[in-house]
Amino acid sequence: MAVIDQERLRTAVVGCGLIGARRAEETSLHSRSRLILCIDTSQSPARQTAERYGAAWSTDWRIAVDDERIDAIVICTPNAAVYDIALAALARGKHLLVEKPMGCNLAQAEALAAAAAASTGIFKVGFNHRYHPAISKAKELLDRGEVGRTISVRARYGHGGRPGYEKEWRCDPALSGGGELLDQGVHVADLLAWFAGVPDEAFAFLQSAVWPIAPLEDNAFGLLRYRSGVIASVHTSWTQWKNLFSFEIFGEAGSLSIDGLGGSYGTERLIVATRNRAGGAPSMREEVFEGPDRSWAVEWHQFVDAIEQRTPYWGTPADGVAAMRIVNALYASARDGVVVPLSQ
Numbered sequence: 001m002a003v004i005d006q007e008r009l010r011t012a013v014v015g016c017g018l019i020g021a022r023r024a025e026e027t028s029l030h031s032r033s034r035l036i037l038c039i040d041t042s043q044s045p046a047r048q049t050a051e052r053y054g055a056a057w058s059t060d061w062r063i064a065v066d067d068e069r070i071d072a073i074v075i076c077t078p079n080a081a082v083y084d085i086a087l088a089a090l091a092r093g094k095h096l097l098v099e100k101p102m103g104c105n106l107a108q109a110e111a112l113a114a115a116a117a118a119s120t121g122i123f124k125v126g127f128n129h130r131y132h133p134a135i136s137k138a139k140e141l142l143d144r145g146e147v148g149r150t151i152s153v154r155a156r157y158g159h160g161g162r163p164g165y166e167k168e169w170r171c172d173p174a175l176s177g178g179g180e181l182l183d184q185g186v187h188v189a190d191l192l193a194w195f196a197g198v199p200d201e202a203f204a205f206l207q208s209a210v211w212p213i214a215p216l217e218d219n220a221f222g223l224l225r226y227r228s229g230v231i232a233s234v235h236t237s238w239t240q241w242k243n244l245f246s247f248e249i250f251g252e253a254g255s256l257s258i259d260g261l262g263g264s265y266g267t268e269r270l271i272v273a274t275r276n277r278a279g280g281a282p283s284m285r286e287e288v289f290e291g292p293d294r295s296w297a298v299e300w301h302q303f304v305d306a307i308e309q310r311t312p313y314w315g316t317p318a319d320g321v322a323a324m325r326i327v328n329a330l331y332a333s334a335r336d337g338v339v340v341p342l343s344q
């Protein structure tokens with residue numbers, strides 16, 4: 001039997017696809033965590049990931065939940081598998097990082113939050129976007145009052161899908177729980193809740209424009225309104241042929257614009273505009289964040305700190321539920337053709 005390092009957070013990754021491989025890497029690189037088990041219902045990703053980091057592997061997630069040597073589990077499966085695995089893991093007091101979204105729908109998210117409240121484990125939703133430097137810096141500037149009172153938010157996020165998309169789990173309602181509004185839209189919903197709070201009213205139109213994935217949507221257009229008067233617009237798209245991430249906050253004294261996430265989304269930048277009260281062009285400054293995407297590393301670091309020192313972290317159960325409430329209200333609005341209140 002392998003000798004287990006008692007000093008490090010002994011971690012299992014469940015679901016070793018695209019994101020599981022990324023999470024496995026961060027778990028291995030961190031000085032205070034160690035990847036000891038890789039699980040995937042499909043043998044080859046489980047084995048390949050395990051071999052890369054000298055971990056054990058299995059095709060059954062229950063092994064991770066039942067193994068007393070495992071301190072933390074990272075769930076990176078299709079959305080539909082999250083609920084059962086997370087509930088079982090919470091019942092055993094494991095620390096959990098669950099990739100967004102927090103299950104398939106609001107009911108699952110709320111049930112997971114209740115289970116997390118009753119568990120000794122830390123429960124975190126993986127919202128890696130918060131850890132992108134332009135985004136966390138914008139939040140810091142907003143909180144510092146850099147652009148004054150918020151007036152509105154405009155968010156656009158999308159990529160162009162790919163041929164055969166309809167055959168992937170993301171486009172199977174039973175496995176995904178929703179289309180693009182849930183997939184990338186839940187990041188936008190989380191950022192909206194983080195920057196401006198949960199809105200009071202939601203209205204949306206959905207579109208299945210190009211990909212043969214109906215009843216799921218490849219585009220979602222939403223409007224959200226706050227009692228304070230703030231209005232937000234969101235557009236998430238799988239027909240955004242040139243990948244795009246844009247999140248803009250407009251305040252009475254200026255604006256914060258986040259553009260790009262690196263890689264195919266373009267260089268990540270934060271543009272701060274300060275209103276010229278005499279009229280005319282604002283004064284502008286721009287910060288450019290080059291280099292590889294470190295959001296996954298920073299997020300993992302915060303999770304390990306939260307477990308070891310009980311320090312605050314982003315992506316709490318309440319954050320996961322807040323994002324799902326927004327997504328849920330937008331779906332309900334599109335279905336019923338009405339403005340939907342977000343009850344507290």
Ligand SMILES: NC(=O)c1ccc[n+]([C@@H]2O[C@H](COP(=O)([O-])OP(=O)(O)OC[C@H]3O[C@@H](n4cnc5c(N)ncnc54)[C@H](O)[C@@H]3O)[C@@H](O)[C@H]2O)c1
Nearest residue numbers: 015016017018019020040041042076077078081099100101
């Ligand atoms: N934060 C982000 O920006 C981001 C980006 C992409 C995906 N995600 C999220 O990450 C999760 C995984 O997405 P992905 O793109 O890596 O998908 P993927 O298809 O690449 O990988 C999913 C893996 O899970 C395995 N799997 C399926 N059911 C399982 C089960 N019951 N137990 C164990 N393994 C199982 C599959 O065999 C597959 O290898 C999803 O929740 C998705 O929403 C987050």
